[in-house]
Amino acid sequence: MDLRRLRYLVVVAEEGHITRAAERLGIQQPPLTRQIRALEEELGVRLFERLPRGMRLTDAGRAVVGEAQAILERAGRLPDLAARAARGERGRLAVGYTSSGAFHPFVAQQIRAFRAASPGVLLALAEDGTPELVRGLEEERLDAAFVRSGGTHGSDLLVEPVLEEPMVAALPTGHPLARLKSVALAALAEETFVFYRRPTGPGLHDAIVAACLRAGFSPMVGQEAPRMSSTLGLVAAGLGVSIVPASMQRMNVEGVAFVPFGGDPGLTAPLLLVSRRRGRSAILERFRAQVKAAA
Structure with a gap:
């Protein structure tokens, strides 16, 4: 569909007169008349009734003009849309x-x-x-x-x-270490750990194991969870302790106390x-x- 013809259609409909429409469009009347007729032939319907002193839309013409206006409006937005998409705004x-x-x-x-x-x-x-x-x-x-x-x-x-954030000990609230303001990593040497599965979080898993080895012990893993959030649920159930990024405290899991590490265990997430x-x-x-x- 030729957008130019749609514009001609809208202007003729608005003016209701082929001569005034031609003047507004800046073209001669005969070419405008031919374009309107070509559009009618393309659509297979009459769009205008020719009157002695003007032109009046048919029912089909009114329906087509409404759609033509919407199409022209959308087409007019294309340059801005393309520019915004190129700038990453769409x-x-x-x-x-x-x-x-x-x-x-x-x-x-x-x-x-x-x-x-x-x-x-x-x-x-x-x-x-x-x-x-x-x-x-x-x-x-x-x-x-x-x-x-x-x-x-x-x-x-x-x-x-x-960015990097410190990691903290996640302990059951009834654990003796849960009352402390800070805890040494070595103090967890005899504890059973709850870890998230290594394939899910290999980076943090390996960093925790390495820090424990530097502190002089290898962590005893009793339970593994598929996600860090479910790890805290197992800690709350008393199945062990864990080490998590400090931001996990925002979960406010009932039954879990978060205690920062004292000294510098080299544990960051x-x-x-x-x-x-x-x-x-x-x-x-x-x-x-x-x-x-x-x-």
């Missing part, structure tokens, strides 16, 4: 995060800030384990992901450090932003720039 962004990352205020703050700054972008969010998030990036189901481990990702992924190195959209670049500036 489109879709899929962001994933681990269960522990979901409780860090930084992640929620960045998602809220991006939604406020880019209302034309549809944000799709997904919570999952690190391996699943990495697979989502590789299969292009996700554009970016907040994870805790950066050591196992392929060369096609860009891993950018965002990184927060990383992972994205593909290739094929990054303008939307993703805006999101990365915002996250890096905030960090």
